[in-house]
Amino acid sequence: MTQFRTLDDADVAGKRVLVRVDLNVPMENGTVSDATRIERVLPTIREIAGKGGKVILLAHFGRPKGVDPTQSLKSIAPAVAEKLGKPVAFAADCIGEAAAAAVAAMKPGDVLLLENTRFHAGEEKNDPDFARALAANGDLWVNDAFSAAHRAHASTEGLGHLLPAYAGRTMQAELDALTKALEAPARPVAAIVGGAKVSTKLDLLGNLSGKVDILIIGGAMANTFLFAQGKAVGKSLCERDMADTARAILATAAQRGCTVVLPVDVVAASEFKANAPSRTATVDVISADDMVLDIGPKSVLDVATRLADAKTVLWNGPFGAFELEPFDRGTVQVAKAVAELTEAGKVVSVAGGGDTVAALNHAGVAERFSYVSTAGGAFLEFLEGKVLPGVEVLRKR
Numbered sequence: 001m002t003q004f005r006t007l008d009d010a011d012v013a014g015k016r017v018l019v020r021v022d023l024n025v026p027m028e029n030g031t032v033s034d035a036t037r038i039e040r041v042l043p044t045i046r047e048i049a050g051k052g053g054k055v056i057l058l059a060h061f062g063r064p065k066g067v068d069p070t071q072s073l074k075s076i077a078p079a080v081a082e083k084l085g086k087p088v089a090f091a092a093d094c095i096g097e098a099a100a101a102a103v104a105a106m107k108p109g110d111v112l113l114l115e116n117t118r119f120h121a122g123e124e125k126n127d128p129d130f131a132r133a134l135a136a137n138g139d140l141w142v143n144d145a146f147s148a149a150h151r152a153h154a155s156t157e158g159l160g161h162l163l164p165a166y167a168g169r170t171m172q173a174e175l176d177a178l179t180k181a182l183e184a185p186a187r188p189v190a191a192i193v194g195g196a197k198v199s200t201k202l203d204l205l206g207n208l209s210g211k212v213d214i215l216i217i218g219g220a221m222a223n224t225f226l227f228a229q230g231k232a233v234g235k236s237l238c239e240r241d242m243a244d245t246a247r248a249i250l251a252t253a254a255q256r257g258c259t260v261v262l263p264v265d266v267v268a269a270s271e272f273k274a275n276a277p278s279r280t281a282t283v284d285v286i287s288a289d290d291m292v293l294d295i296g297p298k299s300v301l302d303v304a305t306r307l308a309d310a311k312t313v314l315w316n317g318p319f320g321a322f323e324l325e326p327f328d329r330g331t332v333q334v335a336k337a338v339a340e341l342t343e344a345g346k347v348v349s350v351a352g353g354g355d356t357v358a359a360l361n362h363a364g365v366a367e368r369f370s371y372v373s374t375a376g377g378a379f380l381e382f383l384e385g386k387v388l389p390g391v392e393v394l395r396k397r
């Protein structure tokens, strides 16, 4: 880890330290349903506060288009305070007077959370004026958000050009663990990619098919592939305009000898609701009123059988809408199978992603995986060998 400046190199005492964290945590009924991402950034916060720094947390939540009270970080602050065991102040904006006043009121060791950076269009555009407005409240910048490091945004990358930049402890730990696990993985390597962020992850699969031996696709991602193969997907979450990309990925994977596995059966309901009446159907008989919410039992068996032949299992994205019972079954059953294979010493298993970690916790098996990363999209990009802007900017020059 010598190529990055870390907290070992930072003199934080009495300084205003802007710390980029990932608080994009799963929520249910207004409360945090999985606190893994919060727990992972506690060492960095505690270390800086313990050395007398003023900890100013910067984070995004969701994908708001402008100010959106339903995506405020205000509801996350109490969960951070509870895990930290000390108060966390909150400022209603991440720049301007509200932020400046809250920062001015801080004493060494205090912790402040600023409002969602994505309430400003300049964040995702990495607008230099917006980055300067963020930088106005800090003397140093620490990036501890590995899981958002694939985004070249003002708070994840732009600040690194304006302030002395350091890797936080979680950033260091993630880079160390993933480098060790992925630099020479035992083959065959199986990758599971599911979840709902289809458009941002679909493009990665082409490259990924050159790195892994078997690509298992689930979740809404699978719906898009089934649609691309000419199958009906009814009311399912599916990105129809990405069908050409999905077909191209299947062709590339075939050329490279990477086996792509799609569901053979699914669990479908007519509404996105816990305990909605559902049926199991093969993928050829999806009706117009069906919403595919999970993979079916034959698919679970197929996936588990194929994973038993792998030596390395990489996983981002649940197989179904696991937050809604009984549509968690596919994900839970595969998660248990991977945990057993890991414990038996048959596979090395690495999983990542905000919701994937929540799903593994829900299945009660996160601790039984070889490594669990907080990152989903960033983990996939790291795996592809892509440059992560939020990591690159930390490199010593």
Ligand SMILES: Nc1ncnc2c1ncn2[C@@H]1O[C@H](COP(=O)(O)OP(=O)(O)O)[C@@H](O)[C@H]1O
Pocket (backbone or CB within 6 Å): 194, 195, 196, 197, 198, 218, 219, 220, 223, 237, 292, 293, 294, 316, 317, 318, 319, 320, 321, 322, 323, 352, 353, 354, 355, 356, 357, 375, 376, 377
């Ligand atoms: N078939 C499906 N239909 C609708 N949503 C789904 C489906 N399968 C998975 N999901 C949703 O995908 C979300 C997680 O996706 P994503 O954000 O890509 O994962 P991660 O945060 O682990 O990277 C979950 O909220 C889950 O409900």
Ligand SMILES: O=C(OP(=O)(O)O)[C@H](O)COP(=O)(O)O
Pocket (backbone or CB within 6 Å): 022, 024, 062, 063, 147, 148, 151, 197, 200, 352, 353, 354, 355, 374, 375, 376, 377, 378
């Ligand atoms: O939750 C995140 O990524 P993930 O869902 O891929 O794990 C990160 O906070 C990045 O969020 P984004 O995909 O809206 O940029």
